[in-house]
Amino acid sequence: MSAIVETQGLTKVYGNVVALDKFTHRFEKSRIHALMGKNGSGKSTLVNVLAGVVQPTSGQMSLNGKDMHFSSPADALNANVVTVHQELSLVPELSVAENIYLGRMPKSHFLGISKIDWTSARTKTKILLEDMKLEIGPDAIISSLSVGQQQTVEIAKAMSFNPSLLLLDEPTSALASKEVEMLFRLLRRLRKQGTTMMYISHRMSELAEIADTVTVLRDGKHIGTVEMAETTNSDIVDMMFGNVAHNRPAERVSQADPNNAILKVQGLSRKPAYEDVSFELFKGEVLGIAGMLGAGRTEVLRSIFGADPFDSGEIIVDGQKIKDPDPQYMTEIGLGYTPENRKEVGLVQAHSIHNNLSMASLRQNAPLGIITKAAERPGVIKQVDNLHIKIDSAEDPVSSLSGGNQQKVVFGNWMNTNPKIMFFDEPSRGVDVQAKQQIFKIIWDQAEKGLSSIFVSTELEEMLEVCDRILIMREGRMIGELDPSQTTLTELYTACMEGL
Amino acid sequence: MQITQFFRRHPMEIILIVMFIFLVFAAPGFATVNNQLNVLRNITMQGIIAFGMTMIIVSGEIDLSIGSGVAFSGCVTAWITRELVDVTGPFFAITMGALTAMAILFGIGVLTGKLRQHFNMPTFITTLGLLTVLSGAANLITDGFPITSFPYEFNFLGSGYLFGIPFPVYIFITLFALVYFLMNYTSFGRSLYAVGGNLEAARLSGIDVWKTKTLALGLTGVFTAIAGVLIASQILSGSASAARGWELDVISAVIIGGTSLFGGKGTVRGTLIGVLFLGVIVNGMTLMNVSEYWQYVVRGGLIIGAVWMNHALDRKVKA
Ligand SMILES: Nc1ncnc2c1ncn2[C@@H]1O[C@H](COP(=O)(O)OP(=O)(O)OP(=O)(O)O)[C@@H](O)[C@H]1O
Ligand SMILES: [Mg+2]
Numbered sequence: 143m144s145a146i147v148e149t150q151g152l153t154k155v156y157g158n159v160v161a162l163d164k165f166t167h168r169f170e171k172s173r174i175h176a177l178m179g180k181n182g183s184g185k186s187t188l189v190n191v192l193a194g195v196v197q198p199t200s201g202q203m204s205l206n207g208k209d210m211h212f213s214s215p216a217d218a219l220n221a222n223v224v225t226v227h228q229e230l231s232l233v234p235e236l237s238v239a240e241n242i243y244l245g246r247m248p249k250s251h252f253l254g255i256s257k258i259d260w261t262s263a264r265t266k267t268k269i270l271l272e273d274m275k276l277e278i279g280p281d282a283i284i285s286s287l288s289v290g291q292q293q294t295v296e297i298a299k300a301m302s303f304n305p306s307l308l309l310l311d312e313p314t315s316a317l318a319s320k321e322v323e324m325l326f327r328l329l330r331r332l333r334k335q336g337t338t339m340m341y342i343s344h345r346m347s348e349l350a351e352i353a354d355t356v357t358v359l360r361d362g363k364h365i366g367t368v369e370m371a372e373t374t375n376s377d378i379v380d381m382m383f384g385n386v387a388h389n390r391p392a393e394r395v396s397q398a399d400p401n402n403a404i405l406k407v408q409g410l411s412r413k414p415a416y417e418d419v420s421f422e423l424f425k426g427e428v429l430g431i432a433g434m435l436g437a438g439r440t441e442v443l444r445s446i447f448g449a450d451p452f453d454s455g456e457i458i459v460d461g462q463k464i465k466d467p468d469p470q471y472m473t474e475i476g477l478g479y480t481p482e483n484r485k486e487v488g489l490v491q492a493h494s495i496h497n498n499l500s501m502a503s504l505r506q507n508a509p510l511g512i513i514t515k516a517a518e519r520p521g522v523i524k525q526v527d528n529l530h531i532k533i534d535s536a537e538d539p540v541s542s543l544s545g546g547n548q549q550k551v552v553f554g555n556w557m558n559t560n561p562k563i564m565f566f567d568e569p570s571r572g573v574d575v576q577a578k579q580q581i582f583k584i585i586w587d588q589a590e591k592g593l594s595s596i597f598v599s600t601e602l603e604e605m606l607e608v609c610d611r612i613l614i615m616r617e618g619r620m621i622g623e624l625d626p627s628q629t630t631l632t633e634l635y636t637a638c639m640e641g642l
Numbered sequence: 643m644q645i646t647q648f649f650r651r652h653p654m655e656i657i658l659i660v661m662f663i664f665l666v667f668a669a670p671g672f673a674t675v676n677n678q679l680n681v682l683r684n685i686t687m688q689g690i691i692a693f694g695m696t697m698i699i700v701s702g703e704i705d706l707s708i709g710s711g712v713a714f715s716g717c718v719t720a721w722i723t724r725e726l727v728d729v730t731g732p733f734f735a736i737t738m739g740a741l742t743a744m745a746i747l748f749g750i751g752v753l754t755g756k757l758r759q760h761f762n763m764p765t766f767i768t769t770l771g772l773l774t775v776l777s778g779a780a781n782l783i784t785d786g787f788p789i790t791s792f793p794y795e796f797n798f799l800g801s802g803y804l805f806g807i808p809f810p811v812y813i814f815i816t817l818f819a820l821v822y823f824l825m826n827y828t829s830f831g832r833s834l835y836a837v838g839g840n841l842e843a844a845r846l847s848g849i850d851v852w853k854t855k856t857l858a859l860g861l862t863g864v865f866t867a868i869a870g871v872l873i874a875s876q877i878l879s880g881s882a883s884a885a886r887g888w889e890l891d892v893i894s895a896v897i898i899g900g901t902s903l904f905g906g907k908g909t910v911r912g913t914l915i916g917v918l919f920l921g922v923i924v925n926g927m928t929l930m931n932v933s934e935y936w937q938y939v940v941r942g943g944l945i946i947g948a949v950w951m952n953h954a955l956d957r958k959v960k961a
Contacts, residue, residue, distance in 0.1 A: 511830060
């Protein structure tokens with residue numbers, strides 16, 4: 143079989159970090175190549191180099207046998223090398239159609255003057271979205287969409303370029319099963335049409351379904367490539383982490399104290415996002431809220447935390463009614479919220495890892511308003527160690543970290559506040575399997591010490607694994623609750639899709 | 643290697659030193675003690691405001707009204723002095739005047755912050771309006787003529803010497819130390835950076851983003867009033883035409899010092915260098931008899947050059 147992309151000793155160095163280390167490989171045409179590796183192993187770097195986003199420090203690549211030099215992403219697009227990046231890159235204020243055709247809006251000519259042809263832009267977008275079976279209108283404004291929906295728009299945008307090589311950097315990290323299936327159908331169709339794909343994901347279960355080959359990176363090096371049909375998940379994990387002991391999911395007994403509802407929510411509404419939401423969170427409990435994209439989970443959590451307003455309803459924390467929650471007050475009384483979109487609202491990208499890990503605990507560390515780096519350092523070191531955040535120096539900007547490591551910083555920022563109640567919105571998004579187990583373990587350990595948390599994830603397996611109890615949300619309403627130990631994945635999936 | 647690293651991290655310091663050495667040889671009278679003290683005194687007033695402005699710009703806002711603010715506070719102080727001096731004596735009258743000016747400008751800063759918070763009024767617009775409003779107010783107070791109500795002793799504040807050093811320099815150093823402390827060792831300072839770097843991330847981390855911005859605007863108001871009182875002392879009157887155009891000098895110094903107009907990045911130490919830099923270059927050019935018009939051209943070019951260099955070096959350090 144012929145190769146579409148060949149790399150020879152491809153290397154990318156950032157300061158002291160060798161992100162990609164003499165990567166040499168042939169990627170065969172019309173196949174789906176999974177790239178696997180732990181956080182910071184160089185997967186995104188490889189994609190960025192292939193997509194013309196960054197220039198390799200040394201090494202060669204060729205596309206269809208010809209030397210390939212992309213000095214910008216535009217060059218890559220011209221060669222039909224299209225990328226869906228790990229971090230979303232849509233313009234939040236613009237509509238879906240404008241984003242998809244950004245910089246190349248269809249034009250019409252009238253008396254020699256060219257103007258944007260809105261009708262055609264809208265129609266083309268509509269066809270594209272319908273073809274992907276997406277229920278999003280071409281005029282929807284990006285910032286009004288959930289992160290998962292934004293991710294599907296990002297994929298639609300990639301499709302509109304007619305890729306011959308499609309690079310997908312964790313396209314499913316914010317998607318729920320339904321959208322994942324949609325994506326996979328699309329990828330299989332593209333493969334049939336001759337498109338080659340590279341596919342990055344931390345979800346092992348997806349590999350068997352979609353990948354033809356698996357290429358593993360560790361510390362920027364090419365560890366090996368295997369045919370998916372001839373390997374097992376545990377072999378892949380071994381290649382990813384080397385011969386280190388693996389964390390196994392721990393046996394766990396629920397710590398929930400059903401007599402002590404630390405958080406009570408009654409009749410909370412904000413139409414049209416959610417309506418009449420009521421539930422209780424017990425002390426020491428890990429409570430899941432499951433639902434499809436757009437079910438309103440994030441919106442409810444944000445309202446309780448005071449990040450968004452609500453129309454009516456009651457929030458009672460520790461027996462005390464909260465009138466007008468705002469994030470500052472809620473943080474003060476021991477709540478915390480890790481947002482799902484780390485790049486936009488979870489981190490200050492240009493600031494150091496140190497500062498990002500100390501942001502939410504700032505006031506705790508400065509009781510009299512006075513703060514020193516030394517006072518914060520123990521917290522920084524603790525989180526870097528606990529979460530195995532791969533850093534060169536804590537003074538580096540957080541933007542220099544790989545996606546998964548940035549996610550750990552968001553998590554660590556809040557764990558440094560010693561919260562009483564935590565809302566985890568997609569805490570494991572983009573985090574590798576081992577670090578994921580570590581995050582779950584921390585949630586459980588803290589639960590034993592009295593932390594009560596609400597856990598939201600698009601990965602239903604994860605919800606079953608982590609939670610003591612799962613609430614089901616559908617179209618903005620709480621429709622019931624499930625006991626994870628008595629529930630199969632299919633049952634949970636059906637409950638989210640069709641109700642109980 | 644280490645030297646190039648140092649150069650990349652502290653480009654403005656090095657350029658300042660090089661220029662200083664150049665002027666020692668090229669500009670007649672530059673290297674005298676008297677001239678150096680003169681430079682120091684000339685930069686203090688704008689410098690004081692630039693320290694406050696650094697906090698504002700780091701927090702992602704701007705204040706364009708400071709030129710008029712300086713004139714306004716001088717006039718308020720002079721006016722209150724004139725009204726009170728016969729009743730209370732000069733010391734109390736001037737003190738009352740100065741405190742009133744500080745309180746008013748603090749209040750206006752807070753108001754600007756509140757308008758930003760509740761009505762989403764960009765500070766760029768509000769303070770642009772205030773630039774005109776305060777100038778008008780200063781003229782209303784003085785009726786178009788400087789108020790010369792100050793006793794001669796008051797001149798000490800702006801023009802006097804203590805242990806051989808111009809008195810305003812002490813205030814300059816004190817306020818630098820204060821802002822340095824605030825920005826580096828307080829949760830307020832840390833919040834300034836977070837708020838300017840990513841407003842929503844800061845808000846969701848439980849930081850009181852509006853209090854932070856408002857306080858920066860208010861404090862700078864106080865600094866502006868202090869500069870206004872010092873100027874009034876120097877010219878021994880409250881004049882509505884004092885400090886015209888200062889906003890651009892002050893903002894230039896902050897930017898030359900490496901602070902990003904987009905917020906979230908910058909240091910008051912950099913601003914100090916920026917202030918010294920502008921002071922030295924203006925003084926040097928004057929001594930070398932460079933025409934005033936050329937001085938404008940050079941200063942403008944410097945701002946553009948400094949921003950370009952900071953940007954270019956930033957990318958080098960990252961890559
Ligand atoms: N712009 C940058 N500046 C400095 N270091 C960087 C930069 N981008 C990436 N790195 C470093 O390169 C290494 C590889 O990062 P990369 O993003 O390729 O990892 P990844 O395999 O995609 O990880 P993840 O699964 O977390 O997304 C990391 O150590 C990261 O810190
Ligand atoms: Mg990555």
